[in-house]
Amino acid sequence: MAEVLRLLHPDPWSEAGADIAVAAAEALGMDGLSVSLVTEGDRTELLWCSDDAARCFEDMQHTLGEGPGPDAVRTGAMVWVPDLAQVRTERWPALSMEAPDLQARAVYCFPLGLGAIRVGVLTAVRRTPGPMSAQQADDAIALAAVLTMRCLNGKELQAPETGAQNGANGSAETVRQPDGLPQMLNAVVHQATGMVSAQLLLPLPQALLRLRGHAYSSRRSLTEVAKDVVDRRLRLTHRSNGSPTPPPVVEKD
Amino acid sequence: MIREQRLTEVFVEVADSLTDDFDVIDFLQQLSVRCMELLNVAAVGIMxxxxxSTLQTIAASDEHTRLLELFAQQHAQGPCVDCYNSGNVRTNINLTDRTVAAKWPQFAVQAEGTGFVVASALPLRLRGRTIGAMGLFQTDPDPLTASDLTLAQALADVATIAILQQRTLAHSELERGQLQxxxxxxxxxxxxxxxxxxxxxxxxxxAFTALRRYARSHSYQLTSLAREIADGTFDTNQIPRAANGERK
Structure with a gap:
């Protein structure tokens, strides 16, 4: 799995997506793997898939609008189905009609997201029923966490990054850090995300992106910027877009 | 009130909550408060x-940002991290001790700023695995006794049970799902x-005080209410606002 995670750096959205999905499926002891990202509301779009079994299952859920994947996205909780044939019909009525024709028998869905921010879902499928081991589950959770962070990096941040990468200081490092992003996990960052979202009437993911953009362009850490927002020493406006020029508009109390 | 009496009340309260449809964050927050009262410490945090394998604060005896920041500091260093990594109880650590301050520089500075002089940490245990830690912080140097620590570990175990007992929206019965x-x-x-x-x-x-008060008085699960607000499906004008500077 460590090897798979390395493949994700620096750009998991490249052509290599399908290869990474195959490698990850193998590392997890599964036959297929897919990643879908939230586009609008709870709707998702397929980003990667390793094979037909994974693609078919994802397409089916998309068409029917129900299944473990949509449930994982909606609730933010993992949904594990060790045997699709054993699922009560009432749970996913339309899906259970199709289940006998699907190649996938065991399905494991891991939500990608950060609190109320929904990013997407990682789905692992296997042609034979059965549980996932604790180690495999931990690996899948780790993969989901890395994918979430990569998704939240957002394209808007990629552009100014390239120019400043050489000789980048600490804050640029923070933005580019491939996994974990310990700073992202700070309570004050989540609070500031909520505040910016209410200030600028932006969805939470964009609010977080705006904060990170500001941190990047002002060469400060995300936590410092978040603290300033929460303490109302800093108020982001629609014009401050995280680009170093023109300088972000800062209103002080 | 003598401790035994208080303990009985807390036991009944915990049993009531766990059999009911409870909110895990709200429950752990109240458990932290009970733990603080029973052990006569200044603050309690559950991570x-x-x-x-990075520790995250899940609840604390008081939700003030300053305290949460101190706990947040413990993602990298501090008594809870040591306890989590080793799986062993760490007791009566003197935070004013120079060797302690050298070992955890950032944590020690922040703890001092909050007035804490002694800390203890107990593991959250789950079938031989450690899934987190409970930190106890004191502003007085009196060490916790063996019976204090037995009680503290029991309360830490209750926290673990509560996390595994919560009913998630997806009705996930999986331990890892519950933690996540x-x-x-x-x-x-x-x-x-x-x-x-x-x-x-x-x-x-x-804002948190007003939100929690509204959730409790309307039998809303704190987390469900928070999710509805984040999704924009709950009109927050319904919640009476807290007065500025109000404390719980």
């Missing part, structure tokens, strides 16, 4: 490890604190 869901819920709560603080032009602490 859970995320998928990177509790961590996610905590983040939702922080995001919503920010949304409300901005809408009401108040502090995040006061």
């Amino acid at each position: 859970l490890a995320d998928s990177n 869901y509790a961590l996610t819920s905590r983040i939702v709560l922080e995001q919503v604190k920010g949304i409300l603080a901005e809408r009401w032009n108040t502090s995040v602490d006061d």
